[in-house]
Amino acid sequence: MTPDGALLSLDGISRLYQVGSEVVRALDGVSFEVQRGEWLAVVGQSGSGKSTLMNIIGCLDTPSGGTYRVNGHDVRGMADDALADLRNREIGFVFQTFQLLPRSSALANVELPLVYRGLPRRERRLRAEAALRAVGLGDRMHHRPNELSGGQRQRVAIARALVGEPSLLLADEPTGNLDSATGEEIIRLFEELHSRGHTLLLVTHEPRLAARCPRAIRLMDGRIVADGPGREVAAFGTAPVVTA
């Protein structure tokens, strides 16, 4: 571990896909660092490589080239089990479609990462309850996903991502399946988490969201074309953002 180094450090990351006889460069020499406590958006048009980048940062996928370190761990050559454990400890995922287990209560969903960590039942229960309270769902713990609204489901998913106290919260289009009012609530929740010191990485195709992040990275054809304050990067190469 390097507690004073960057939380995430990507150096010359590339990811190639072989499609028939052609090689697709989904990522092509991507380098940047994310410090602890940062809130970073990754923007770009569809097909620009956002999901590929997120999969690599989330240790679900390994790069074809370059070096990627999480909290000082070089993921290259890590065994599958070690990657699973790394995801469990360091990364909290929030997906566009929530991805809750339909037959489990909110509480059971939130407990799951702690099951895989091998915590005793009582501790799992207490921590899951605390995480649900922290996202404002203290009174919905025993509801199943189909008994919750979209916004509430995404809150459960965020509680599940946070319960293991990961180094990084990784969200792929977390508001994509929500109406704008509910999406706004979720963004507020992210703002609150950021202010409490969490490190957040938000993948979005919406410039409006990126504009609210302190920092943003713009991808185009697998390369970083802009890295700076959210407001500037969101406006990069597009018409000026119209605010009402």
Next chain:
Amino acid sequence: MKPVRRALAELQESVRIALGALTGNRLRSGLTTLGIVIGVTTVIAIVAIIQGLNRSFERQVQVLGTNTLYVDKWKYLNLEGDWWIYRNRQPIGVRELKAILRDSQVAVAAAPSVWIRARVDRLDKELTGVSVNGTSGDYLAANGGGVREGRFLVESDVDLARPAVVLGYDIADQLFPGQPAPAIVGQRVLVAGHPFSVVGLLERRGKFLGQSLDNLVLIPYTTFQRFFGARRSISIAVAAPPGRLGELEDELTSILRRVRRVPPGKPDDFTLNKQDQLLKVYRGLTTALYGVVLGVGLITLVVGGIGIMNIMMVSVHERTREIGVRRAIGARRSTILAQFLVESAVVAALGGAIGTALGLGVAQVIALASPLAAAVTWQAVALGLGFSAATGLIFGSWPAWQAANLDPVEALRYE
């Protein structure tokens, strides 16, 4: 400690998920396990019946003493095609009995037995097909049983060929209905038309191979030969002290070969029958039956197993994204593998439990409605549950393997 706790927590989670999936798809799980249920029901029912038969057979075979040899012309339950060897033998007769009584050091008792079916009557009561048995005073010592009233046959009955008869329990009951036992002793009965006087009554003995052992009368073998002829081959029951049956067998063989003048190098022209011979033949039959049952059971379980495999494939397919989420959250491949294995084992074992209960029920019904017996043994229950759970594990392993090896990125993107 942590890996153990993790494994336990994951197992618990797997069982919970499995039960959830079961109750979530009740109809589908029901249909899936139908094959297993039918297979286990069949196997358990037949096994219960076989074991029931075994028990009653073994209990009944105790009637033939474990320490007794039966000198016979015929071999018990001979299933080979060489019956003519036995038919051509000289009958066993009084000569052999006398030689054994005179020369055997090991034998504690030797009782002849020769029988026919005949009519036994008294006044207006007439019984037909009664087993009339010619024997000696050694009968009880060699065959077991006892006298409940009066006395058994004695040496002088045999020496003088007296018309004395000891009545089996059922015969006494039917010839002298309602009369107290002491009043029966001393009365007269006709055995095949010849007058006999009742000297004693036997205790009740029960059944052997479905036949009553109380439906007989015993008379001195000398009397028997006087009335029914002396050419019939007799059977001699010879009892050994506990644990010395082998010794007795060797001794009797040499006595009998000598008295029957069997030249050296020629095979015996008599048979020494034993209780365990019956058991052996019987066990051979049931073993073959078990083989058939296991074959049938195995086939139905394979059919059931394919059903399980099929449904688990569907389940893996349907839950591809769930698998992706679990992997993202930190489940290892082995965790996913275990989860699906537990699920298929639970589904199959549940089918097995239903099948076991049904099978035992069917066996009880058959036992009540027919002369067959049924036994519930823990082995049968363990067999049913173990077999079906193993089927679940074996046939669930391929789908579980596929689930475990899904690429998390692909799994999350699925649909």
